[in-house]
Amino acid sequence: MKNPENSNAHPENEPNINPVGLLFFLIYVGLYSLFIVLNSFFPTTMGSPYFFGLNLSVSFGFALICGAVVLAFLYTFVLRSKGSKGT
Numbered sequence: 001m002k003n004p005e006n007s008n009a010h011p012e013n014e015p016n017i018n019p020v021g022l023l024f025f026l027i028y029v030g031l032y033s034l035f036i037v038l039n040s041f042f043p044t045t046m047g048s049p050y051f052f053g054l055n056l057s058v059s060f061g062f063a064l065i066c067g068a069v070v071l072a073f074l075y076t077f078v079l080r081s082k083g084s085k086g087t
Helices: 019-041 056-082
Strands: 049-051
Touching: 019 056, 049 056
Parallel strands: none
Antiparallel strands: none
């Protein structure tokens, strides 16, 4: 049981849920879900050459990785512009 006297003793330990981070997470989950669905139900399409001779599956996978890095940089930029700590 929590001690009510110490409930606000360390406010820096409280979780900080940032709506921008949640939005970016949901965007990435949506794109990753699309990747999984396409690979599951359209394997011949995902296996066809698409970008520089790589198949669509590999190209989409690289795009997911690059997209995650871009979202991380955007998240950092948005938090710094708001003056928030982010953790």
